[in-house]
Amino acid sequence: MAVTLDPFAELDRLASGLLGARPGPRVMPVDLYRDADRYVLNADLPGVDPGTVDVDVDGQLLTIRAQRTADTGHVGKWLVQERPGGSYLRQFSIGEGVDITGISASYDNGVLSVVLPVSEKAKPRKIEVHAASASTDSQKTLTS
Structure with missing residues (x-):
């Protein structure tokens, strides 16, 4: 019996293990900048239903949560699935200046x-x- 090795299948298996479903929250890249009298935080949340986005502040901790639902509407076999569903979570300490x-x-x-x-x-x-007045300075000199 001959065993055939498909190198592409092996690469796909390894890649799905590295890029596929992993435990814990997904990466949420952000940009943060100050614009005059405000800070602006922009977070990438592609494919996220806006109804699942939750932003809250508890003391000085800003928390962003979101959920992306995995695509289950197709009937074929996945060849590549690099956009899995899952949760997003980021927390930021905002300090007292906000x-x-x-x-x-x-x-x-x-x-x-x-x-x-x-x-x-x-x-x-x-x-x-406030500059000291000349009369105040001369009074100090006279009384000394």
Whole structure:
């Protein structure tokens, strides 16, 4: 009996083990930047139903959760499945410089945008410098 080795089948088996269903949350790449008086966080969540996206703040911890449902609507045999379903989770420590009551979020074309306004106490402010008056300086000299 001859045993045939299909190198492509073996590569597919190894790749599915590396890229296929793995335990735990999926990767959620993010961009974060400051724009004037707000921080903007953009997270890639392709194929996620907006109804499964959950953004919450507990103290100074911002948590983003989402769920992507695996495609089960086809009847054929999978040849490659690199887009499995599963859960997404990211947490961020936001510090005290964010106005947590003003946080807003929107989801469009697979991108979740979270806007975090800078709190009034964390905004830069100008401090007025008062010059000492000449009469005050001369009074100090006379009384000394």
